[in-house]
Amino acid sequence: MWTSAQRKKLQESAKEHKAVIVLGCDSATETVRDSVKPNGCKVIEGMKTSGIMNAKLKFHLPCNVSFEACKIIPIS
Numbered sequence: 001m002w003t004s005a006q007r008k009k010l011q012e013s014a015k016e017h018k019a020v021i022v023l024g025c026d027s028a029t030e031t032v033r034d035s036v037k038p039n040g041c042k043v044i045e046g047m048k049t050s051g052i053m054n055a056k057l058k059f060h061l062p063c064n065v066s067f068e069a070c071k072i073i074p075i076s
Contacts, residue, residue: 007035014041021046051075 002010010032014020019042022029026049033043051074055067 002031002035007031010035011039014039018042019044023047025049049075 014036021044023046051072055070
């Protein structure tokens with residue numbers, strides 16, 4: 001769900017490199033792959049998706065956000 005401006009910015013930044021590492025889901029990896037394809041830049045998956053995290057967000061003053069009751073829902 002990147003804007004065309006974000007994809008263009010990544011493409012410009014990747015021109016200076018031989019490879020990029022994606023720390024995100026499979027969809028993020030595909031977005032990066034499509035964005036840097038014109039550069040011939042190699043895309044390296046930095047992590048594998050094992051599921052979707054389900055958690056309750058908790059806000060603590062002054063500006064702390066934490067997760068409670070976390071569990072990973074496997075992707076079938």
